[in-house]
Amino acid sequence: MLFYNISIGFYAVASKSMQPLGFEKHDHATCISDAVERADAVCRDSGLQFTPVRRRVLEILLSDHRARGAYEILDILRNEGLGSQPPVAYRALEFLVAHGFAHRIEKLNAFIACGYSEHNHMPAFLICRNCGSVAETDAAPNRSAVGRIAKAAGFHIERAIVEVEGLCPECQEAEA
Amino acid sequence: MLFYNISIGFYAVASKSMQPLGFEKHDHATCISDAVERADAVCRDSGLQFTPVRRRVLEILLSDHRARGAYEILDILRNEGLGSQPPVAYRALEFLVAHGFAHRIEKLNAFIACGYSEHNHMPAFLICRNCGSVAETDAAPNRSAVGRIAKAAGFHIERAIVEVEGLCPECQEAEA
DNA sequence: TATTGATATGTTATAAAATAACAATTAACA
DNA sequence: TGTTAATTGTTATTTTATAACATATCAATA
Ligand SMILES: [Zn+2]
Ligand SMILES: [Zn+2]
Ligand SMILES: [Zn+2]
Ligand SMILES: [Zn+2]
Numbered sequence: 001m002l003f004y005n006i007s008i009g010f011y012a013v014a015s016k017s018m019q020p021l022g023f024e025k026h027d028h029a030t031c032i033s034d035a036v037e038r039a040d041a042v043c044r045d046s047g048l049q050f051t052p053v054r055r056r057v058l059e060i061l062l063s064d065h066r067a068r069g070a071y072e073i074l075d076i077l078r079n080e081g082l083g084s085q086p087p088v089a090y091r092a093l094e095f096l097v098a099h100g101f102a103h104r105i106e107k108l109n110a111f112i113a114c115g116y117s118e119h120n121h122m123p124a125f126l127i128c129r130n131c132g133s134v135a136e137t138d139a140a141p142n143r144s145a146v147g148r149i150a151k152a153a154g155f156h157i158e159r160a161i162v163e164v165e166g167l168c169p170e171c172q173e174a175e176a
Numbered sequence: 177m178l179f180y181n182i183s184i185g186f187y188a189v190a191s192k193s194m195q196p197l198g199f200e201k202h203d204h205a206t207c208i209s210d211a212v213e214r215a216d217a218v219c220r221d222s223g224l225q226f227t228p229v230r231r232r233v234l235e236i237l238l239s240d241h242r243a244r245g246a247y248e249i250l251d252i253l254r255n256e257g258l259g260s261q262p263p264v265a266y267r268a269l270e271f272l273v274a275h276g277f278a279h280r281i282e283k284l285n286a287f288i289a290c291g292y293s294e295h296n297h298m299p300a301f302l303i304c305r306n307c308g309s310v311a312e313t314d315a316a317p318n319r320s321a322v323g324r325i326a327k328a329a330g331f332h333i334e335r336a337i338v339e340v341e342g343l344c345p346e347c348q349e350a351e352a
Numbered sequence: 353t354a355t356t357g358a359t360a361t362g363t364t365a366t367a368a369a370a371t372a373a374c375a376a377t378t379a380a381c382a
Numbered sequence: 383t384g385t386t387a388a389t390t391g392t393t394a395t396t397t398t399a400t401a402a403c404a405t406a407t408c409a410a411t412a
Binding site: 225227229230259260261263264267271 | 359360361362363364
């Protein structure tokens with residue numbers, strides 16, 4: 001199974017009629033296991049418990065690099081007998097987000113696996129309003145115009161939510 | 177009644193023990209009427225109906241330049257006999273947001289009056305995690321690092337959600 | 353100004369997203 | 383092994399948002 005991405009982490013989405021174009025392929029088979037492996041190692045090093053539910057939720061998020069709602073994830077867990085009530089999903093997601101293995105996308109009320117191996121970076125997302133695909137890149141708020149304004153105002157930035165909406169390359173072609 | 181802001185639009189909040197410092201004062205009495213007046217004029221020019229509910233919701237949002245949830249606004253409307261069910265508040269807010277008189281803050285599931293007279297700009301917000309105050313400034317995503325990356329990736333930006341969390345100047349002092 | 357089509361509001365009901373609270377279980381460590 | 387801390391199970395509820403349809407109001411024009 002092959003998925004496509006570009007260097008900044010623009011992910012293809014399984015749903016709808018999106019045809020990736022101009023994207024590098026990536027070997028999705030090793031991509032999931034690699035990311036899970038990395039998370040496992042980080043947890044071992046940090047004394048965190050990478051429990052079955054947490055591992056499985058990360059796998060689900062990685063399975064097609066798509067943004068998924070908590071209840072969508074819960075449905076899968078329920079079918080697999082790994083938990084049937086909302087708090088189970090929300091707790092696992094809270095853990096993954098807290099430790100940088102996943103991110104929450106406010107605009108979508110959804111979660112996505114982190115596409116970067118460096119932990120605790122500040123992500124920015126490009127969200128296609130047509131096909132729902134989501135690309136991850138880096139926000140670097142302190143070096144941005146907003147960062148300069150914040151500094152001038154004496155505001156100390158701890159976290160940035162940067163979610164850009166628009167049309168991905170494929171959907172621009174489709175509209176034309 | 178005086179509220180304080182700085183040139184980029186950092187607003188004081190009525191709640192909690194926040195003491196504005198280093199902010200310019202602004203004449204809040206005229207501030208509300210001016211903004212409502214502006215919205216009225218824009219609506220007249222554009223053939224939009226600036227109805228009593230819509231006007232009142234804008235006044236509420238302006239009344240202390242604070243981010244307010246839809247149900248908080250609905251409570252006020254209900255007390256005033258202007259509508260008692262959620263759709264009334266949500267419709268008015270949808271109208272105000274659609275025409276640039278207010279913005280939705282995703283991180284807070286809340287709404288705030290636009291602090292700028294130029295319509296349809298792309299706002300960015302500085303949100304204090306301690307006192308909840310919200311400052312509005314400009315995102316200018318096309319000139320940002322994310323904008324450059326998006327362009328390189330062939331992604332067409334239509335809208336940007338930029339919400340920066342951290343500590344406002346006052347709360348930094350309080351923590352120290 | 354009476355007709356009429358569009359826009360806005362009133363209302364009921366429900367959906368969707370998230371959390372509080374407490375009990376039961378499992379892991380970590382002395 | 384016993385003790386504490388962390389995690390999960392479970393029930394119930396809260397918060398946020400929308401669908402659907404009835405009624406009222408507005409705006410244009412016949
Ligand atoms: Zn992959
Ligand atoms: Zn697309
Ligand atoms: Zn004011
Ligand atoms: Zn503050």
